Amino acid sequence: SAVISQKPSRDICQRGTSLTIQCQVDSQVTMMFWYRQQPGQSLTLIATANQGSEATYESGFVIDKFPISRPNLTFSTLTVSNMSPEDSSIYLCSVKQPAGEKLFFGSGTQLSVL
């Protein structure tokens, strides 16, 4: 399985600021995803990060709030913009293995917004 490095592992931010989360994979992967995990809720897909083009966002998530970059096949960033306490959550990067359907996750970023 791919080794996925995500940083920062945690952060405490002020309302109205932005945080950029980085995801680095040790091998080239076609598909990278960003998930959110809120307490007591299912993991929710925010968007699919597409290499060289705009990300594909799920219903309820918009580019202005969660801009995503994917400059190459091993790296992606997710920015949480103009944060509010409701954005406090764990954000997870995940990748799909090149052959097959298995999905692997990074260690996550615990975000707290005050």
Added chain:
Amino acid sequence: QKEVEQDPGPLSVPEGAIVSLNCTYSNSAFQYFMWYRQYSRKGPELLMYTYSSGNKEDGRFTAQVDKSSKYISLFIRDSQPSDSATYLCAMKTGTASKLTFGTGTRLQVTL
């Protein structure tokens, strides 16, 4: 109604017990079924992966899929304190890249 239902627990069992974790789902198009284990402050770790119906065994873990009942299970034999974690079921259709997750069951294995 959620697409995937999972009892959040917590489930507390003594060391050595057999643990049964379950999920039900409503979408008959789901074909791929996974179980993830998530320790506190860590990302989910893929534990078991099955396609369509049937059983799959890996060491102390057995995954079962019953598509006719839309029901999947994860059995843990000889449970250990190190098995204490949250277990998430996840599933997808054949065409979608998106996984649909249960809310997770928190398991505590006591000495």
